Amino acid sequence: MTRALVTGITGQDGSYLADLLLAKGYEVHGLIRRSSSFNTSRIDHLYQDPHEPDGRFFLHYSDLTDSSSLVTWLNRIRPEEVYNLGAQSHVGVSFEMPEFTADTAGMGTLRLLEAIRHAEWPVRFYQAGSSEMFGKVVESPQTERTRFQPRSPYAVAKVFGHQMTIQYREAYGLFAANGILFNHESPRRGPTFVTRKITRGVAAILAGREQKLYLGNLDARRDWGYAPEYVEAMWRMLQQPEPDDFVIATGEMHSVREFVDDAFALAGLDWQQHVEIDARYFRPTEVDELCGDASKARTMIGWEPKTTFHALVRLMLEADLREAGLDPSRLLTAATR
Ligand code: NAP
Ligand code: F7E
Numbered sequence: 001m002t003r004a005l006v007t008g009i010t011g012q013d014g015s016y017l018a019d020l021l022l023a024k025g026y027e028v029h030g031l032i033r034r035s036s037s038f039n040t041s042r043i044d045h046l047y048q049d050p051h052e053p054d055g056r057f058f059l060h061y062s063d064l065t066d067s068s069s070l071v072t073w074l075n076r077i078r079p080e081e082v083y084n085l086g087a088q089s090h091v092g093v094s095f096e097m098p099e100f101t102a103d104t105a106g107m108g109t110l111r112l113l114e115a116i117r118h119a120e121w122p123v124r125f126y127q128a129g130s131s132e133m134f135g136k137v138v139e140s141p142q143t144e145r146t147r148f149q150p151r152s153p154y155a156v157a158k159v160f161g162h163q164m165t166i167q168y169r170e171a172y173g174l175f176a177a178n179g180i181l182f183n184h185e186s187p188r189r190g191p192t193f194v195t196r197k198i199t200r201g202v203a204a205i206l207a208g209r210e211q212k213l214y215l216g217n218l219d220a221r222r223d224w225g226y227a228p229e230y231v232e233a234m235w236r237m238l239q240q241p242e243p244d245d246f247v248i249a250t251g252e253m254h255s256v257r258e259f260v261d262d263a264f265a266l267a268g269l270d271w272q273q274h275v276e277i278d279a280r281y282f283r284p285t286e287v288d289e290l291c292g293d294a295s296k297a298r299t300m301i302g303w304e305p306k307t308t309f310h311a312l313v314r315l316m317l318e319a320d321l322r323e324a325g326l327d328p329s330r331l332l333t334a335a336t337r
Helices: 012-023 067-077 091-096 098-117 153-172 194-206 227-237 256-266 295-301 309-323
Strands: 003-007 027-032 057-061 081-084 124-130 175-181 213-215 245-248 275-277
Touching: 003 012, 003 067, 012 027, 012 227, 027 067, 057 067, 067 098, 081 098, 091 098, 091 153, 098 124, 098 153, 124 153, 124 227, 153 175, 175 227, 194 213, 194 256, 194 309, 227 245, 227 295, 245 295, 256 309
Parallel strands: 003 027, 003 081, 027 057, 081 124, 124 175, 175 245, 213 275
Antiparallel strands: none
């Protein structure tokens, strides 16, 4: 049985990756942070009693800022695959907490790589890189060869993690792969990222609990895909004969305004009546547009996106309606809009 160690297991991607690896028959070990309140809602459906003989899912307390715990768990678990998904991942928050963001997304990666370098068994390492590294884009669409121009403390930290992963691959021969993942969303997306904020906002308005949704820059354009498909790409990267770096994206770009328009229209609402612009949500430096070219992933690891932009908006909205106690069948269909 293959053993995997996952940082960031309580996050959107960590939870979908755990689902995937368990379905493939892996033993999955996740590192979680101690929190004063429960932070495991996305993985509660997986958790089993660690004393159960058949259990294949285990959680351990650790933190990417705490080298000794990383070294301890790596050596106790002896995983064949390590997926580094943990980070302070909110770009806007990274302007307010640059040091913590760099410590988790940047130095945290180095701490893990350094622990793996001293491992006495072969370990395959996945690093969760981001399209944010392209920042003020120098060409479009962006590929694995496009130059990075990061525009936030988060993106600078991710560039450090990305380059350090290549450094360890080249210097010490580690099997270390970088994913360069463009935005990917789902019903498990954190509620302060713009897509989920919009779909939750629409559900709250439909439920009569809110009247307004406050947003920032509606002109930003992103390449939005569906998270469960993106974690499959992470796994595929670690099954290759050689480690490499891959862009994972849909190749389609839409503005925040289009996402808003689509979500409100599905609910039969006019977004202009409900959306207010709030300057607090603008960033000191913005990434205007991102659009990825995943040709290399299609050719080399056989990965391609399946869920379209409109299907993504719909599935997120349906889930948020259900969560708000509303019937998702009340959403309009393409024919009735
Ligand atoms: P997420 O939902 O924000 O999850 C982040 C995870 O990191 C959570 O489990 C969080 O734990 C954990 N974490 C935060 N600080 C930590 C620390 N000091 N030590 C250990 N763990 C820590 O992010 P996601 O969307 O799943 O993304 C997964 C990874 O991919 C992140 O590294 C993100 O930067 C990167 N990425 C995401 C996207 C995207 O569109 N989703 C695109 C490209 C790259 P708590 O639950 O306790 O907070
Ligand atoms: O913003 C604009 C905002 O926070 C998208 C992370 O997973 O993907 C994510 O980073 C756009 C930006 O995601 C609001 O200014 C407008 O232009 O949903 P977001 P992000 O910054 O693209 C990348 C690939 C990652 O790696 C990150 O970890 O939407 N926007 N109004 C807003 N954004 C937010 N959050 N809230 C608003 O009210």
